[in-house]
Amino acid sequence: xxxxxxxxxxxxxxxxxxxxxxxxxxxxxxxxxxxxxxxxxxxxxxxxxxxxxxxxxxxxxxxxxxxxxxxxxxxxxxxxxxxxxxxxxxxxxxxxxxxxxxxxxxxx
Amino acid sequence: xxxxxxxxxxxxxxxxxxxxxxxxxxxxxxxxxxxxxxxxxxxxxxxxxxxxxxxxxxxxxxxxxxxxxxxxxxxxxxxxxxxxxxxxxxxxxxxxxxxxxxxxxxxxxxxxxxxxxxxxxxxx
Numbered sequence: 621x622x623x624x625x626x627x628x629x630x631x632x633x634x635x636x637x638x639x640x641x642x643x644x645x646x647x648x649x650x651x652x653x654x655x656x657x658x659x660x661x662x663x664x665x666x667x668x669x670x671x672x673x674x675x676x677x678x679x680x681x682x683x684x685x686x687x688x689x690x691x692x693x694x695x696x697x698x699x700x701x702x703x704x705x706x707x708x709x710x711x712x713x714x715x716x717x718x719x720x721x722x723x724x725x726x727x728x
Numbered sequence: 729x730x731x732x733x734x735x736x737x738x739x740x741x742x743x744x745x746x747x748x749x750x751x752x753x754x755x756x757x758x759x760x761x762x763x764x765x766x767x768x769x770x771x772x773x774x775x776x777x778x779x780x781x782x783x784x785x786x787x788x789x790x791x792x793x794x795x796x797x798x799x800x801x802x803x804x805x806x807x808x809x810x811x812x813x814x815x816x817x818x819x820x821x822x823x824x825x826x827x828x829x830x831x832x833x834x835x836x837x838x839x840x841x842x843x844x845x846x847x848x849x850x851x852x
Contacts, residue, residue, distance in 0.1 A: 653835045657775075664824060664845050665775065670838025708775050710839060715788050715831045717765075717777040717839070 621645050623711055623720040630726045631699050639694045639723045641709030647690035648711065654692040655710040656685055658703075659722075665708065669694060701727050730754040732825045732843035740815055740850050748810045750825030750843060757806045758783040761837065763830050764808045766799060768821040769845075778823075781808055782830060819850045 622644040631637040641648060641656075648654060656669035667676055669685035672692055682697045692711075696703055704727040709720040736748035750764065757764060765780030779789035781799045789797060801808040812819060822845045829837025 650835075653838065655838045657839075659775075664842040666842070667838060667840045670840070671835050674838070676840060710775075710777075712831075712834050716791060717780075717828075719767075719775040719777060722774045 621711065621713065621716070621718045623709065623718050625707075625709060625720040625723045627721070628724040628726065630728055631696075633699055633701060633727055635699050636695065636697045637699055637725065639696075639707055639709075639725070640688075641692040641694075641711070641720050642690075643711060645713075648687060648692045650687065652692070652711040652713055654685065654687075655712075656683075656692075656694045657708045657710065658705045659708065660705045696725075699727055703727055730827065730841050732827065732841060734823060734825050734843045734846040736823075736846060736848070738847055738849060740819075740848060741852050742816055742850055743814055746810075746812045746815050746819060746848060746850075748823055748825075748846065748848070750808050750810075752806045752808070752827075756803075757801065757808065758803045761830055761833060762827050763788070764801060765826045765828055765839075766797075766810045767824045767826055767842075769824070770818070770821040778810065780828065788831065815850045817850050820848065822847050 654672040657665040659665040673685045708722045731753045763780040766778040781787045787799045796813045798811045824845045825843040827841040828839035
């Protein structure tokens, strides 16, 4: 399985941005249990979303996940400068975990 | 609060064996609901899942990788380990240990906890 994400996205503070995650084997479904992670330079990744839409207690409310048009999506509302980071999706299928290549989100 | 901490050599010579250990604190490793895994981030590349192990010692590995890896668990020490033989420069990366939902119940837990990571450089 090859999982693809936008290599880079640029957004202005206060805007809303949606990052997507696609699988070459077909539509991303609830069965893939999509996870999303944020990684800032010099830090370990931080989990944001699991099971496509579920958030952890520490996930900021402006982050949300969904399944749209056969893809998984991460939406960041009211983007803040501190949201500048790399974002990775992770798909689960048949006891194998596959990461997407990551999206570099730039906030300008 | 669950904490994971990687340990191991920061520098390994080509063709040698790399051994990393992850120490788990704040919870017991012998939970049937979770697996314990290793993920790496090579320079200029994205995250890669290497493999995971259950509390009973059953491993699962990334079929796309040929890293000659072995993942094991020691419940008496609340630790799990990664060994890679015959390393090359391609093994140079930051290695993270993680906790995630056991595969039969991955949907309910996700991959939620990461260690801070340890940098491994393969060089003579």
